[in-house]
Amino acid sequence: MQHYKEKSTSKKHQEPKVTMLSAFKTIIWPRRNLVFIGLLLIIIKSASGLVLPWQSKVLLDQVVPNKDMSLLYSLIAIVIAAITVQAVTSYLLTRILSVQSQFLISELRSQVQKKVLSLPISFFDNTKSGALVSRIMNDVEGVRNLIGTGLVQLVGGTFTAVVSLIILIKLNPWMTLFVFVPLTLFGLIALKAFKFIRPIFRNRGKISAEVTGRLTETLAGVRVIKAFNAENQENIVFEEGVDKLYQNVKKSLTATALMTSSSTFLIGVATTGIMGMGGYYMMIGEMTTGDFLFFTLILGFMIAPIVQMSNIGSQLTEALAGLDRTEELMNMTAEEDNPNRTIELKTLKGDIEFKEVSFSYEEGKEVLHHINFKAAAGSVTALVGSSGSGKSTIAGLSATFLTPVSGVVTIDNQDLSKVKLSTYRQYLGVVLQDEFLFEGTIRENILFPRPNATEEELQNAVKAAYVNEFTDRFEEGLETLIGERGVKLSGGQRQRLAIARAILANPKIIILDEATSSLDTESEALIQKSLAELIKDRTTIVIAHRLSTIRQADQILVIEAGHIVERGNHEELIAKEGRYYELYTYQSKI
Structure with missing residues (x-):
């Protein structure tokens, strides 16, 4: 930058x-x-x-x-x-x-x-x-x-x-x-x-x-x-x-x-x-x-x-x-002209590892300090913590939107900073908190990552993300125009459309940034079912403020001020009665 x-x-x-x-x-x-x-x-x-x-x-x-x-x-x-x-x-x-x-x-x-x-x-x-x-x-x-x-x-x-x-x-x-x-x-x-x-x-x-x-x-x-x-x-x-x-x-x-x-x-x-x-x-x-x-x-x-x-x-x-x-x-x-990026990924298993990773947006102001963790292929890693703690930065590093200042992020034991980006990103799927939708129809937005997908593949993605739950009520169905940035859809509908898009892309690695934050309780229940389908057998890194949505994660990393202060699964972290326990019990009372 x-x-x-x-x-x-x-x-x-x-x-x-x-x-x-x-x-x-x-x-x-x-x-x-x-x-x-x-x-x-x-x-x-x-x-x-x-x-x-x-x-x-x-x-x-x-x-x-x-x-x-x-x-x-x-x-x-x-x-x-x-x-x-x-x-x-x-x-x-x-x-x-x-x-x-x-x-x-x-x-x-x-x-x-x-x-x-x-x-x-x-x-x-x-x-x-x-x-x-x-x-x-x-x-x-x-x-x-x-x-x-x-x-x-x-x-x-x-x-x-x-x-x-x-x-x-x-x-x-x-x-x-x-x-x-x-x-x-x-x-x-x-x-x-x-x-x-x-x-x-x-x-x-x-x-x-x-x-x-x-x-x-x-x-x-x-x-x-x-x-x-x-x-x-x-x-x-x-x-x-x-x-x-x-x-x-x-x-x-x-x-x-x-x-x-x-x-x-x-x-x-x-x-x-x-x-x-x-x-x-x-x-x-x-x-x-x-x-x-x-x-x-x-x-x-x-x-x-x-x-x-x-x-x-x-x-x-x-x-x-x-x-x-x-x-x-x-x-x-x-990006692709970086002379250091010479490794081409022919296949991808999906093991992601952070080794002593530090990062700063401005010189002398580190936002991540010596981060170490491994996300095994097919596992779900959840990132929790206060706003500004560094969760989105970790997600950005995993998606190759950012490059570490020091330390190494690896994919299948290959240094991610040396991998040709197009060969990595073809296996990547991202669902953001403020998901961007293009002006056009619902169909066009879902087909965006794979314009040549079959009708059967499209319908499978629509059903898996429960998009049909609201498109069936629309007169034009999947041909409904959604307006600039999807303004004609509710937050929950936009989020489900984005998840359908990710399901259709069929990635090996999924990054979910506050994917359920804009949903009401009913929509969240539907999304949880579709997310379960989306993350199956895929390496998943998920950021969530609603801790109830990540109870089944294989590992939970608690990030505070750019450090991993706790790690473990839900039961282990509750038993420790540390920072995660505080966050979880606080949300449970609300």
């Missing part, structure tokens, strides 16, 4: 890693065939755009003075053909590059989501789910500018500007040189602005993720918010986040406004100078009216892409900032 915290913190102080060159290698070059076709279309489109100013010169210098009707018809035909070429190439560019960029976005989202799911549980403990949703969905959006609109404008604009410059130099080198002075100043201002904007865009992604994360939590916890009349409190928190985002956007808009205003001023200066110089050259006969119009129109073709660079630069800067953040996630080490 600490590892990811430190990693993400240190990243904040590093220079951005994703550059245009690296983005070109990883994103553009693998799609080079489509991109090159796109570039060819861009060049054709840009070249056809130059036809109109060229024909305008012909119109003024040849057609009108000579009253040449045939040349006029030819001129109109050429202009219409050029406009048609522009329209067709524009359509093809959208089909090829814009569609490809959207495909790339969907592809990247899938890759990032796959990477996120491969990260350890400790990473999710430190990261809001809403923030991760924002990073998966929003951070990759900017790549459309690398292949789509941004690339079109950048390459097309550059080509147009270069060709226009050559034409301008041929028309009048001195007027062209005069224009270059303000354009050079604009270029220097733009470079400074982009350097200033990129960190702002990087920070914007972080702020946006935080705001989205908080909003997701707010919507998920709306019942708690309304129960405590805390709407105003949540509104204030959200408004603060939105304002923080606004302040960030304001900074980038200020820099963009500086570029826009400077370009307006400098281009105005250049235009005024061109009017003066053009007027002078026409008066002394070194320039025709057609030449001046042609120069002015071509000058617009050269300046427009350069001014557009401020917009393109912002788009590309935003894209690279998003890719920086995506790269952070993609560079994290997946």
Whole structure:
């Protein structure tokens, strides 16, 4: 857990890693065939755009003075053909590059989501789910500018500007040189602005993720918010986040406004100078009216892409900032990529043993101290004790959600920290206190661990967990929609559905975390019967506050302050009249 915290913190102080060159290698070059076709279309489109100013010169210098009707018809035909070429190439560019960029976005989202799911549980403990949703969905959006609109404008604009410059130099080198002075100043201002904007865009992604994360939590916890009349409190928190985002956007808009205003001023200066110089050259006969119009129109073709660079630069800067953040996630080490995990479990008997196991969530604050016990294959080990004593941490270590700081947890005498997780977890079943259900039908939730299970296997799980006891009363039966997180079901119904899911998974190892805590007496009686079926011949680790539910456990471990203070079966611990006896007799009186 600490590892990811430190990693993400240190990243904040590093220079951005994703550059245009690296983005070109990883994103553009693998799609080079489509991109090159796109570039060819861009060049054709840009070249056809130059036809109109060229024909305008012909119109003024040849057609009108000579009253040449045939040349006029030819001129109109050429202009219409050029406009048609522009329209067709524009359509093809959208089909090829814009569609490809959207495909790339969907592809990247899938890759990032796959990477996120491969990260350890400790990473999710430190990261809001809403923030991760924002990073998966929003951070990759900017790549459309690398292949789509941004690339079109950048390459097309550059080509147009270069060709226009050559034409301008041929028309009048001195007027062209005069224009270059303000354009050079604009270029220097733009470079400074982009350097200033990129960190702002990087920070914007972080702020946006935080705001989205908080909003997701707010919507998920709306019942708690309304129960405590805390709407105003949540509104204030959200408004603060939105304002923080606004302040960030304001900074980038200020820099963009500086570029826009400077370009307006400098281009105005250049235009005024061109009017003066053009007027002078026409008066002394070194320039025709057609030449001046042609120069002015071509000058617009050269300046427009350069001014557009401020917009393109912002788009590309935003894209690279998003890719920086995506790269952070993609560079994290997946659980399965741990080089120490080399052991593959072909079969599993189910012997679990803790040997001198200590664990801490934060450095220097141990929550487990030198835990030793063995859970034999097929046995039931119950963990009891006060809240915060370390029971759930032991369960988390058994499920490989956590890794010991010191000591060893073994499975069939193999060090669990060296076992490939997928080969262990295929034998694992977990039923949590606050069991998570997916939006959908009851059938879909039970089939979640084994989507291809037969109808007979499904029905056996339904009956074993007594799910049919309530689904038979539903009009839609197993096809009943349960709402987000199963909100349309009672606590007992959700718990039985979760147990049916675990029964269908047919695991060798079962971890039950307060599996009966949310049940009424009648539901608990039904669950006890289904649990007896679930744990048969399976290694079971069960956490329970209701001590009456674990009387038949093979061994009971009493955990207090991270230590095992007592161990034995129910009768032995009652006879000792120690901590377990106190807990049991206290609950019996209630």
